Structure formats: structure tokens, C-alpha cells
Amino acid sequence: MKKIKELLKEASHWVLFTHVHPDADGMGSLLALHLALRERGKTTLPLVEGSPPSFLEFLHGFKDLVTPDRLPRDFPYSESVAVVLDLSEEERVGDLAPVLRRIPRRIVLDHHAQTGSPLPGEHYSDPTAPATALLVWRLLRELNWSMSPAVAENLYTGLYSDTGGFRFENTGEEAFVAAAEMVRCGARPSWVGEHLLENYPPVRFELLRRVLERREFLAGGRGVVSFLALEDFEELGGSPAEAEDLATFLRSMRGVEVSALVKELKPGEVGVSLRSRGSIDVARLAASEGGGGHRRAAGFRKRDLSLFEVLHRVKSKIEALLEE
Numbered sequence: 001m002k003k004i005k006e007l008l009k010e011a012s013h014w015v016l017f018t019h020v021h022p023d024a025d026g027m028g029s030l031l032a033l034h035l036a037l038r039e040r041g042k043t044t045l046p047l048v049e050g051s052p053p054s055f056l057e058f059l060h061g062f063k064d065l066v067t068p069d070r071l072p073r074d075f076p077y078s079e080s081v082a083v084v085l086d087l088s089e090e091e092r093v094g095d096l097a098p099v100l101r102r103i104p105r106r107i108v109l110d111h112h113a114q115t116g117s118p119l120p121g122e123h124y125s126d127p128t129a130p131a132t133a134l135l136v137w138r139l140l141r142e143l144n145w146s147m148s149p150a151v152a153e154n155l156y157t158g159l160y161s162d163t164g165g166f167r168f169e170n171t172g173e174e175a176f177v178a179a180a181e182m183v184r185c186g187a188r189p190s191w192v193g194e195h196l197l198e199n200y201p202p203v204r205f206e207l208l209r210r211v212l213e214r215r216e217f218l219a220g221g222r223g224v225v226s227f228l229a230l231e232d233f234e235e236l237g238g239s240p241a242e243a244e245d246l247a248t249f250l251r252s253m254r255g256v257e258v259s260a261l262v263k264e265l266k267p268g269e270v271g272v273s274l275r276s277r278g279s280i281d282v283a284r285l286a287a288s289e290g291g292g293g294h295r296r297a298a299g300f301r302k303r304d305l306s307l308f309e310v311l312h313r314v315k316s317k318i319e320a321l322l323e324e
């Protein structure tokens with residue numbers, strides 16, 4: 001923490017990273033830090049892999065995001081500090097890995113349980129923290145940096161999202177203390193809630209319809225799995241981002257302890273989202289397949305198996321997990 005604070009005070013050039021398929025916490029934390037650094041006269045390059053997630057375009061600074069195909073050539077990469085937010089494993093940086101390797105100094109801020117090979121750099125990771133946004137908030141406080149309304153609202157978005165709207169197991173007193181301070185600094189809870197939860201594109205409901213039609217119960221209703229194929233996204237005109245977190249919706253069914261949504265992300269690549277409740281630990285299942293996450297929300301990707309092979313594998317793993 002001390003080294004990280006010193007770097008934040010001293011260094012002038014920053015390059016910010018989050019994981020592939022960024023969520024509200026990764027993106028909110030990244031854009032909050034981007035604005036906080038910029039407010040202190042530093043130059044920052046906020047990066048995003050793939051196309052910027054449109055469901056988060058309400059975040060402040062969203063238009064500043066830079067994709068790997070548009071990297072500025074004249075940026076002083078070798079004199080910069082990289083901050084990697086909401087992940088700690090190299091694999092989850094995706095196509096941005098070559099950029100990350102160009103930057104010698106590195107800070108990693110994360111709240112996931114470490115599973116893969118850790119990224120080299122100064123780590124500030126706390127698996128008990130409900131969100132990376134909360135780690136950024138702690139850092140800003142430690143540095144005595146004031147929070148502008150834009151920074152506060154971006155952080156609030158990350159915290160709100162990763163706590164499931166302050167209802168998940170990870171939600172404790174600190175989350176509410178931090179949220180209260182963010183609100184005091186200008187974050188608008190109703191505005192964030194409206195953009196996150198009441199602004200879904202119609203295609204999401206078409207995808208949800210297919211997910212529900214195809215749901216398959218396991219172990220007498222204690223498990224539920226469903227899937228989306230590439231054709232679904234093509235036919236309906238949506239992308240896997242629009243099916244984000246439908247696994248959480250499946251878990252909300254009475255009696256369900258584990259839910260899984262298997263998605264074909266691109267030709268030859270299948271992603272699996274796992275959710276659980278009670279004593280079931282899906283982070284372990286994900287780790288055994290080369291992925292990671294939290295006890296109740298985890299995932300992994302497969303590049304060597306077809307959609308239905310992955311689906312089959314997930315079903316038997318969930319059944320085994322529920323038999324334990």
C-alpha cells in the first residue's frame with residue numbers, strides 16, 4: 001500500500017487496464033481512477049479490450065476509453081505506471097497483454113481469490129473486499145484525494161453492481177460507509193440504478209427467453225443450466241455482453257443452489273458463468289477448469305471444446321458438486 005501510494009503521488013503517466021468483458025466494477029473502478037488521476041494533472045490512457053461495453057456508457061469518462069487498435073503511438077509507455085484493476089492473472093488481460101508488457105512499473109488492485117499465475121507488480125488485493133471500487137475508494141482516502149461527483153458516481157456504480165445492489169454476502173458495514181461517502185460527494189443512487197437495472201436493450205429479453213426455454217434442471221432442481229449459441233446472437237442481433245449476468249437471474253429461482261450459463265462467445269471459444277448460494281463454492285469448480293472468481297460467482301473459458309461438449313462437462317461437474 002505504501003509503495004502504491006507513493007507511485008500514485010509521483011508518477012505522471014498512467015495506463016489503466018481491466019479484464020476482458022469488463023463489468024461495472026472493472027470499468028467503474030478504471031474510469032474513476034482515470035478521472036481522479038486526470039484531476040491531479042496526470043496523463044492517463046484508460047484501455048478496454050474489444051468494444052467498450054455499451055451498457056456502461058453512462059459512466060463518466062466512457063468516451064475516453066481506448067481500444068487496442070487505436071493505441072496512441074506517442075504515449076510514453078516505458079515511463080508509465082500500469083494499473084490493472086479487478087483481475088490479477090495475466091490471462092484475463094486478453095489482447096491487451098502486449099501493451100501491458102511494454103510498461104515496466106505495475107500496480108494490481110483486485111478482490112478476486114488468486115487462482116492462476118499472478119501478474120508481476122505491486123499488489124493490493126483483498127478477497128474480502130466486495131468490489132475493486134472499494135479498494136480504489138480506500139486508496140483515495142489514504143491519499144486524502146477529494147472525490148469529485150464523477151469519480152464518486154463511477155465508484156458507486158462498481159460497488160453497487162458487485163454487491164448485487166448491496167444484497168450479496170460480501171456486503172458489510174464498510175460497503176455502506178463507502179456508499180454514504182460516495183453519495184455525499186455527488187453519486188446519485190437512483191441514476192445509477194436506473195442505468196444499470198432499468199435500461200436493458202430489448203435483445204436481452206429475447207436472449208433471456210431462449211435461456212429460459214432451454215433451462216435444464218439437475219439434481220432435482222438444485223442445479224440449473226442453460227446455453228446460448230453463436231447463432232442466437234447472430235439471429236437476434238445481440239452479443240454475449242447483452243446476456244451478461246443472466247446466470248444470476250437463473251440462480252434466483254427457489255430451490256436452485258447452482259446455476260450455469262454456457263455461452264458461445266466466438267467461433268472456437270465458449271464461456272461459462274457460474275453462480276451459487278449456500279455452502280456451494282463455484283470458484284473451485286471454475287479454477288479446476290482454468291478460470292476463477294468468487295465463491296458464489298465465478299467463470300471460465302474453453303477454447304478446445306464445442307459448446308455442447310462444454311455444456312455436458314458443466315452439467316456433470318455441477319452434479320458432482322451437488323453430491324459432495
Ligand SMILES: [Mn+2]
Pocket residue numbers: 025026086111130131132162
Ligand atoms: Mn469486481
